[in-house]
Amino acid sequence: MSADLAAYMDDLGRAARAAATQMAAASTAAKNAALLALARRLREAGPALAEANARDLSRAAELSGPLRDRLKLDAKTLATVAEGCEQIAAMPDPIGEITGVKRRPTGISVGQMRVPLGVFGMIYESRPNVTIEAASLAIKSGNACILRGGSEALHSNLALAELVAASLAEAGLPPAAVQLVNTTDRAAVGLLISRPQWVDVIIPRGGKGLIERIASEARVPVIKHLDGNCHSYVDEAVDLDLAVKVVDNAKTQKYSPCNATESLLVHAAQARAFLPRIAEVFRAKGVEMRGCPRTLALVPGAVAATEEDWSTEYLAPIISIKVVDSLDEAIAHINRYGSHHTDAILTTNHPNAMRFLREVDSASVMVNASTRFADGFEYGLGAEIGISTDKFHARGPVGLEGLTSMKWVVLGQGEVRT
Ligand SMILES: NC(=O)C1=CN([C@@H]2O[C@H](COP(=O)(O)OP(=O)(O)OC[C@H]3O[C@@H](n4cnc5c(N)ncnc54)[C@H](OP(=O)(O)O)[C@@H]3O)[C@@H](O)[C@H]2O)C=CC1
Numbered sequence: 001m002s003a004d005l006a007a008y009m010d011d012l013g014r015a016a017r018a019a020a021t022q023m024a025a026a027s028t029a030a031k032n033a034a035l036l037a038l039a040r041r042l043r044e045a046g047p048a049l050a051e052a053n054a055r056d057l058s059r060a061a062e063l064s065g066p067l068r069d070r071l072k073l074d075a076k077t078l079a080t081v082a083e084g085c086e087q088i089a090a091m092p093d094p095i096g097e098i099t100g101v102k103r104r105p106t107g108i109s110v111g112q113m114r115v116p117l118g119v120f121g122m123i124y125e126s127r128p129n130v131t132i133e134a135a136s137l138a139i140k141s142g143n144a145c146i147l148r149g150g151s152e153a154l155h156s157n158l159a160l161a162e163l164v165a166a167s168l169a170e171a172g173l174p175p176a177a178v179q180l181v182n183t184t185d186r187a188a189v190g191l192l193i194s195r196p197q198w199v200d201v202i203i204p205r206g207g208k209g210l211i212e213r214i215a216s217e218a219r220v221p222v223i224k225h226l227d228g229n230c231h232s233y234v235d236e237a238v239d240l241d242l243a244v245k246v247v248d249n250a251k252t253q254k255y256s257p258c259n260a261t262e263s264l265l266v267h268a269a270q271a272r273a274f275l276p277r278i279a280e281v282f283r284a285k286g287v288e289m290r291g292c293p294r295t296l297a298l299v300p301g302a303v304a305a306t307e308e309d310w311s312t313e314y315l316a317p318i319i320s321i322k323v324v325d326s327l328d329e330a331i332a333h334i335n336r337y338g339s340h341h342t343d344a345i346l347t348t349n350h351p352n353a354m355r356f357l358r359e360v361d362s363a364s365v366m367v368n369a370s371t372r373f374a375d376g377f378e379y380g381l382g383a384e385i386g387i388s389t390d391k392f393h394a395r396g397p398v399g400l401e402g403l404t405s406m407k408w409v410v411l412g413q414g415e416v417r418t
């Protein structure tokens with residue numbers, strides 16, 4: 001690793017630390033003004049942004065269709081992120097709110113105040129819209145951030161970061177509140193995750209390779225946003241039309257996101273009725289089906305699943321399928337092979353639905369809904385940092401509150417402890 005890179009990362013860290021102090025004290029009006037300026041700039045984004053994205057796309061010719069799609073910054077994506085900025089501006093400012101104040105017998109009043117985390121570092125995939133979602137949530141939550149997006153998206157991200165910096169400056173806030181690492185050198189990631197003097201928390205969004213590195217090298221607290229091996233389970237009592245519609249959406253609406261269903265479990269009592277119907281849908285859309293022996297008997301053209309398939313996140317038009325004999329077996333399978341991200345049950349049986357919600361150990365558990373809904377925008381958070389697969393601090397889609405913590409506030413009138 002070069003001394004220049006270490007110095008560069010230290011410069012980013014130092015600037016972020018100074019900006020975080022200013023952001024924590026920033027007024028709601030200034031933060032909202034920055035967000036609205038950013039929405040305007042995104043809507044007006046001219047050829048510079050389009051050219052930067054075209055440059056990234058032309059260099060990423062080898063990417064598969066779904067991964068190319070997530071790299072695209074078209075008018076629809078820009079309109080969506082701009083709308084997200086406006087929605088976040090319209091939300092109440094969580095910072096400074098004091099809650100739960102109670103008077104103690106000693107005379108003091110004790111409550112809690114919501115405060116920013118400080119500086120967060122975020123490492124994420126080649127999806128430029130995430131740059132804006134992270135930036136907008138950082139601004140409203142009074143944090144500073146250092147963003148390291150995927151290599152394929154570097155030029156798009158640099159162009160977006162310029163819009164963010166200009167919007168912050170326009171609102172009288174420090175442009176260094178949102179900084180982008182301007183190199184694809186992965187050594188920069190190593191530096192970002194090992195500088196507790198500059199970074200308060202690291203948010204990795206990615207797959208197993210990223211997390212292995214974080215696990216072995218991070219010296220900063222981590223909120224993991226990892227892979228989604230998500231399941232849809234078709235229960236013994238089910239509305240078959242609803243199940244076909246929802247499972248189809250969960251698998252095929254988009255193949256690349258972490259919340260797409262990768263594995264389908266079907267109760268044996270419904271396998272004969274359900275599997276041929278969903279198989280027809282998958283076949284028409286070119287989805288490869290990898291099944292257990294009982295699935296193979298009902299689905300011509302399916303191939304045998306291996307043990308590895310049950311724990312694989314394909315991010316592609318492939319699905320693993322298993323017939324199970326009970327809800328217990330389904331829950332045990334999901335807890336063993338899943339990634340604790342998002343799992344759904346399709347059922348008309350209320351007690352089974354409630355058992356699934358309680359016993360499946362995942363960040364989002366759903367009844368009769370597509371796993372694709374696991375998303376901050378869809379949950380009403382305005383945007384999302386990602387979907388936390390951790391259990392502490394923040395779980396599932398992370399929005400403004402996930403970027404804050406609570407400190408204790410004690411109000412007295414000269415009381416002393418005896
Ligand atoms: N839970 C969530 O919120 C989300 C989870 N994901 C998960 O991410 C994965 C898909 O995205 P994909 O692009 O393949 O993810 P990767 O893990 O390959 O890449 C994500 C980011 O991590 C970096 N990275 C990966 N490995 C290392 C390493 N060893 N050292 C330093 N940096 C590294 C990449 O950099 P580089 O560009 O250099 O490769 C990129 O910036 C899936 O598993 C998906 O489920 C995706 C989005 C959201």
Ligand SMILES: N[C@@H](CCC(=O)OP(=O)(O)O)C(=O)O
Nearest residue numbers: 070125127256257258259375
């Ligand atoms: N929450 C997002 C998915 C995030 C995600 O997984 O992104 P990616 O892996 O880049 O496709 C959504 O549903 O749009």
